[in-house]
Amino acid sequence: xxxPRAGAPCVELHDVTVAYGRRPVVWNVDLTIDSxxxxxxxxxxGAGKSTLVKAALGLVxxxxxxxxxxxxxxxxxxxRVGYVPQRESVDWDFPVNVTDVVLMGTYGRLxxxxxxxDRERRLARExxxxxxxxxxxxxxxxxxxxxxxxxxxxxxxxxxxxxxYFLDEPMAGVDVRSxxxxxxxxxxxxxxxxxxxxxxxxxxxxxxxxxRVALVDRRLVASGSTAETLTPDNLRQTYAGHIDVLxxxxxxxAARERTP
Amino acid sequence: MTWGxxxxxxxxxxxxxxxxxxxxxVVGSLCVLRKRALAGDAAAHAxxxxxxxxxxxxxxxxxxxxxxxxxxxxxxxLGVLVLVRRLTRTRDDAATAIVIGVSFGAGIAxxxxxxxxxxxxxxxxxxxLLGHTAxxxxxxxxxxAMIAVGAIAVVAAILxxxxxxxxxxxxxxxxxxxxxxxxxxxxxxxxxxxxxxxPAVGAVLVTALVVIPPVAARLWTDRVGTLVVVSGVIxxxxxxxxxxxSASQSRLATGPLVVLxxxxxxxxxxxxxxxxxxxxxxxAGLQRSDRRGLVDEPGGHDA
Numbered sequence: 252x253x254x255p256r257a258g259a260p261c262v263e264l265h266d267v268t269v270a271y272g273r274r275p276v277v278w279n280v281d282l283t284i285d286s287x288x289x290x291x292x293x294x295x296x297g298a299g300k301s302t303l304v305k306a307a308l309g310l311v312x313x314x315x316x317x318x319x320x321x322x323x324x325x326x327x328x329x330x331r332v333g334y335v336p337q338r339e340s341v342d343w344d345f346p347v348n349v350t351d352v353v354l355m356g357t358y359g360r361l362x363x364x365x366x367x368x369d370r371e372r373r374l375a376r377e378x379x380x381x382x383x384x385x386x387x388x389x390x391x392x393x394x395x396x397x398x399x400x401x402x403x404x405x406x407x408x409x410x411x412x413x414x415x416y417f418l419d420e421p422m423a424g425v426d427v428r429s430x431x432x433x434x435x436x437x438x439x440x441x442x443x444x445x446x447x448x449x450x451x452x453x454x455x456x457x458x459x460x461x462x463r464v465a466l467v468d469r470r471l472v473a474s475g476s477t478a479e480t481l482t483p484d485n486l487r488q489t490y491a492g493h494i495d496v497l498x499x500x501x502x503x504x505a506a507r508e509r510t511p
Numbered sequence: 512m513t514w515g516x517x518x519x520x521x522x523x524x525x526x527x528x529x530x531x532x533x534x535x536x537v538v539g540s541l542c543v544l545r546k547r548a549l550a551g552d553a554a555a556h557a558x559x560x561x562x563x564x565x566x567x568x569x570x571x572x573x574x575x576x577x578x579x580x581x582x583x584x585x586x587x588x589l590g591v592l593v594l595v596r597r598l599t600r601t602r603d604d605a606a607t608a609i610v611i612g613v614s615f616g617a618g619i620a621x622x623x624x625x626x627x628x629x630x631x632x633x634x635x636x637x638x639x640l641l642g643h644t645a646x647x648x649x650x651x652x653x654x655x656a657m658i659a660v661g662a663i664a665v666v667a668a669i670l671x672x673x674x675x676x677x678x679x680x681x682x683x684x685x686x687x688x689x690x691x692x693x694x695x696x697x698x699x700x701x702x703x704x705x706x707x708x709x710p711a712v713g714a715v716l717v718t719a720l721v722v723i724p725p726v727a728a729r730l731w732t733d734r735v736g737t738l739v740v741v742s743g744v745i746x747x748x749x750x751x752x753x754x755x756x757s758a759s760q761s762r763l764a765t766g767p768l769v770v771l772x773x774x775x776x777x778x779x780x781x782x783x784x785x786x787x788x789x790x791x792x793x794x795a796g797l798q799r800s801d802r803r804g805l806v807d808e809p810g811g812h813d814a
Contacts, residue, residue, distance in 0.1 A: 308685045329687040341679045345544070346733050355675050359686040366671060391733040391786075411686070 261285045262307065262415060262446065267316035269299070269306045275314070276302045280471045284463070287444045289437060291451050291461035291477070295490050298468045300450045301337065304417050308334055320415060330359055333413030335404045337420050343393040343400060350375055350388045352403050356410025371410075378409040381439075383432050398429025405433055415446045422451065434460060457481070520649050521758065525751060527652025527659075528644060528711050531704075532750025532769075534659035535717075536724035536742035537666050538704045541697045543725040544677040544735070549603070550589060550698055552718040553610040555705040557588025559618025559714045562639050567621070567628070572635065574651045578706050581639075585702040588614050618714070642713030642766030644754050651710065658707050662700055666739065673697055674735050711754060713766035720746060720769060727777040730784025745780075749773035 264282040268275060277299035284290055292300045305311045307318045309325050320328045333356075353375040354367045361367065367375075379385050382402040387395065392403060401421055408416055418437075422430050437447050441462075451457050457464060458481055465474035466481075466489040473485040542551055558581035565580025566572050588610050595606040622636050638646060666673075676683045676693045684690050701721060708717040728742035753769030782789050 305681070310681050310684055326687070332685075334682060334685040336679065336681050336685075340681055345678050346729060346735050346738050347674070347678060348733065351674075351734070352678070355679070355682065358671065358675055358688075361671075363672065364668060407682075 261319075261321050262448070263319045263322075264303075264307060265317045265319075267303070267306055267318060268314045269302050269311055270314045271302075271311075276469065277306070277467070278470055280316070280467070282465055282471060282474060284446060284448065287441055287446050288462040289441050289460060290446065290448045291457050291464040292448065292467055293451055293454065293457050293461075293464050293481075293489070294467040294472075296452060298489075300452070300467050301419050303467060304419055304448070304450055308332070308417060330411070331414040333408040333411040333416040335408045335416070335418040335421055338397065338401050338404060338424065343395075345392065348389050348391055349379065349384060349395070349403050349406075352392060353378055353406045353410050356407040359411060374410055374412075375406070378406040381409060381436055382406045396426065396429075397424045398426040401425050402429055402433060405436060409436070413445070416440060416448065418447070418449045420450050420452065422453065422456070454481075454486070523649040524644060524647050524652040525754065527647070527656040528750050528754045529747050530656035530659040531707050531711060532720065533743040533747040534662045535704050535708055535720045535750070536728070536744070536746025537663050537739050538700045539721035539723075539746065540725040540728065540735075540739045540742045541666060541670075541673045541677065542701045543722060543729075544674070544738075545694070545697055546677075547694075547698060547701070548718070548722045549607040550592065551701045551705055551721050553588050553592050553607050553614070554585040554698075554702045555709075555714050555718045556611045556618070557584045557614035558706055558709055558717075559639060560584045560614050560621060561587075561618075562636055562709075562714075563618055563621035563625070566625075566636060574647075574710065575654065577636075577639070578709065581706040581709055582702065584614070585706055586699075589698055589702060615714075638713075639709055640713050640715060641764035642709070642711050642716070642769070644711050644757065644765050647710055655707050655710070658703065662703055662707075663743075665696070665700060669693065669696060670735070670739065711750060711765055712769050713764065716766040716770045720749065720773060723770070723773040723777050724749065727773070727780040727784075730780040730786055730788050733786050745773065745776050749776060 262282075262284045264280050267280040267282075268278040270276060280303060292303065294300050302311060306313055307325075309318075318325065320332055325332065350372075354371055356378070357367055357371040357374060361371070376385065376388070379388055382405050384399060384402055384406060387399065392400060395403065401424075405418075405421065408418070416437075421433055425433070437449070440447050449461070451461075458477060461477050463475060464477050464480050466472040466485050468489045468491075472489045473480050473482075539551075542548060561580035561582070561584025562577045563580075564584065565577050568580075569576050592606055592610045595601050595609060596603060599606075601609070622640075625636070635646070672688065672693050673696075675688065676690050680690055683693075704721055705717050708720050712720050724745040725738065725742040727745050728738045731741050732738050749769050749772040752772045754765055756768050756772075757763045757765040780788060783791075785791050
């Protein structure tokens with residue numbers, strides 16, 4: 252899983268606008284990410300962060316603009332793009348076990364009608380090992396904790412063996428131990444030369460975790476390295492009306508600067 | 512009639528009905544996992560218009576003609592359902608209720624209007640309302656069985672894809688699967704099974720044979736593959752025993768008997784099913800008190 256990446260990870264959003272019905276949700280977003288890193292998409296609730304990611308993945312239609320991966324449209328490079336949807340988006344009562352879900356990450360490469368074989372099962376086991384869930388491989392997914400469920404989704408994405416990953420609120424409703432494990436895996440992915448894009452709403456941890464961030468509030472407020480982007484001024488623009496969170500962030504950033 | 516009197520014809524019909532029951536359970540699994548049970552109901556109620564329409568247009572009432580009419584009507588009903596939902600932003604349940612009401616009303620109106628158009632009685636078409644296998648010929652039963660086997664083969668072929676879409680539509684879509692194609696295949700299979708079940712179970716109750724078996728099977732297993740097979744077996748047992756009882760008491764319509772048998776199997780599963788049956792849950796509840804504290808908070812959260 253550590254072979255050299257072909258070409259730098261690159262996602263380009265050009266003038267992206269998304270609307271639900273006639274109500275625009277995100278507009279005129281220009282964003283280029285061209286190196287392996289942990290990239291946070293940060294903003295208040297309802298800012299359109301998830302929508303932006305779904306639009307990039309073709310899950311909601313663009314009203315305007317264009318998205319390219321490695322300079323090509325998504326349809327040509329699907330197998331290089333991994334996805335972790337929000338945990339709440341599925342029914343955890345569904346009659347599948349942990350391994351079944353992780354194997355779904357291999358379906359894209361398998362294509363129509365071919366069933367997962369030994370190779371896929373081995374890969375699924377490795378991915379489960381990586382997220383620390385090898386011991387619940389045969390458990391029905393509803394019998395897991397929230398953090399374990401999130402790690403199952405992460406393992407499924409690992410099984411996609413992609414070069415760019417999108418994760419939608421992977422730390423939401425997740426216990427601290429799972430958060431640490433997830434973060435460690437994301438860090439490993441970065442070290443392997445992959446790009447990891449994370450939708451995240453907690454400003455305090457954002458300052459700690461991400462190399463680069465984009466601040467989004469229906470439009471792109473600012474983007475760049477975390478230290479340069481999470482400035483009081485940018486945050487005020489992004490979180491107008493959510494001022495209470497800013498003090499926390501100020502403290503978190505200050506703490507980070509003290510311990511480089 | 513006793514079991515000793517079973518003629519060759521009765522046996523063939525029984526085999527046909529068994530295949531239809533099994534296939535209904537198998538196809539129903541995909542339908543229920545995808546949470547499309549109501550779509551099956553809409554298709555089923557629409558079939559009556561097709562049966563009556565096919566008879567009025569062709570003047571023939573052999574099974575093939577009537578069932579072709581039923582398939583066309585079932586697909587039209589599903590098409591209208593999709594259109595109503597898309598174009599008028601009516602919610603799913605309301606749109607389904609509209610399709611069921613309108614198509615069923617039209618079907619009943621057509622059938623009850625037959626005498627007025629010079630046909631004696633309702634030309635036997637009312638049998639499609641509640642099901643009646645006595646009139647089924649050996650040839651008909653073989654045809655139904657063959658279609659049922661075909662439907663099972665399609666499910667076997669697309670089980671992986673259909674499971675993926677049913678579990679996580681957005682992941683399926685993000686990884687390049689054409690969700691609407693897979694959905695169309697599943698709904699198409701349901702329409703076919705509803706039509707194939709029509710002679711035995713009737714338009715009013717045929718969805719029950721598609722929906723009850725998988726719901727009962729879910730109480731026995733936590734795996735899709737097993738669920739499909741168990742559901743098929745429950746459908747088979749329900750269909751065969753319903754038809755057998757109705758054959759021995761020929762004044763009883765088959766459909767209600769089939770559905771009552773299926774419901775009984777569901778009730779049994781509810782009590783003794785090892786996965787979340789009442790008994791199993793009690794036992795799990797006793798064990799859980801030992802495990803408490805080991806599992807972290809499931810925890811909810813805003814989007």
